[in-house]
Amino acid sequence: MREELYNQQVLAMYDVRGIQNYIFKSNAAKEIIGASVLVEAIITDGLNAYIKNNAKNQEQYLTDWKNDDPKVFLENPEIEMQVMFVGGGNAYVLFRRGEECRNVNRFLAKYVLERTYSLNLAVAVVKKTNAYDHDYAEINEEMRRIKAFMPSTQPTGALPFMEADSITGYPLTRFEEKTKTYYCTEAYLKRKSFPRNENEKIFDNMVTEKGDNSTLAVCHIDGNSMGIRIRNEMQNVTAYEEAIPKMRGLSQEISAVFGNTFINMTKYMDELTPKVKENIKTRLYRKIVVAGDDITFVCNAKLAIPAVRYFLEHLGGEGEDDVIYSACGGIAYFNSHFPFSDAYQVAEACCDTAKSRAKKEENRGKSGFVGNFFDYQICTNIRAADLEEYRDRHYSSDQGTIIARPYFVSGVEDEEEFKNKNGKYSIEKLIYWSKYFTMYMPRNKAKHLRNVIPMGTNELEKEISFLESRGYTELTDHSGMKEAATLNDDEYRIWYDALEIMDLYVEESSHEDNN
Known part of the structure; x- marks a missing residue:
């Protein structure tokens, strides 16, 4: 951070890089779920840890952005720090003095390193002015610049005389007495965060029949045009007094709509469970990430398409003024021997292909509205992560491609004209056949x-x-x-x-x- 900002009010933006890859790096359920718990609120947890350990007057530091007074930083000069809002995986924080922001940044970098071992924290800081729209645009541009030039540093790998973890390559540093097994520091930290009330064999218990039909699915859902919607909502808002409560409202609305739809989707999966596996006492799905419009979960393979279809069909119409929401999804089917990290990359690539079809001009609705699409892929080869090349090689004949996906899923507020326009891609055809x-x-x-x-x-x-x-x-x-x-x-x-x-x-x- 530049020294000239030390005695000025600043706006800081925090982003933890590579969270999804960090979560799915391992194939062990205990490490995947532990990692998801570990990073769920790591920035706000880190800010609270700083306040507890370093703040002389903790009441001058505010992190409860969902409930505190959005104007208190602007009106009370005694407030040193306030979380403006958290959205899109990023935290925006106001500081009375840039010097205190520097202290927080140093603490957070160390906190993230100690809690995760390998994640990187990206921080952008700009001078706060009275124009929110100017500051918001400037700090996002600064974050893009920082990410473009920020090296993706990783901890030192094992030296030739050290035992190394087979997945990460990090040196083995911890011994677990219960399992009589050595782990690297990253794996140990993930396992330490695994919830005590969960079964370590949760993924094994999801399969329909061990050894015979042991296919799981990782599903990734991402909202459409969220950034555009926020820009449209905020384009005429310039003052912080109006911008902070409005951005907070938008962020909480998005989280509520996607979060509530996810909860309803899990109830639907519970209804389908007896058709998949009889006399089952455990759930056949597990949440990995539910953060704003970013959803990732693992489930029994037979639940994947019904679940994603349900989510997309029921998303929207719950927000302020009945704002229409839409999203795209990707599903990767894989067996237990297939690397989780590669399966997630396939799911993400499928989501990208779904978005590509959804955003084509001929498939858009009124005012450029982007509809719900999803794609899926069965993972038989780790090269499937490069989805376009993989499909060119394995899904072609003299007639060109032999697959029709991605598919369109009609949302709760879709107009008939829009449904008809995308009817040729309808999920109903896939279900019919x-x-x-x-x-x-x-x-x-x-x-x-x-x-x-x-x-x-x-x-x-x-x-x-x-x-x-x-x-x-x-x-x-x-x-x-x-x-x-x-x-x-x-x-x-x-x-x-x-x-x-x-x-x-x-x-x-x-x-x-x-x-």
């Missing part, structure tokens, strides 16, 4: 059709003719391919999507049968 192949076609014939589709047009047409001769006329009746010479219809791509996950299909309980 998933049900057909699972419930009305023998497994061996369904698997053979799945294997034929990548072979190209000629083989697919022969297979369709064969199945039609055996009474499976739905393939041509529904898709309009009575003249099976061209296969111009995209229906067979949806077939492949449905066939690929036919072992993961579970009939949903609260959606009407459209057949």
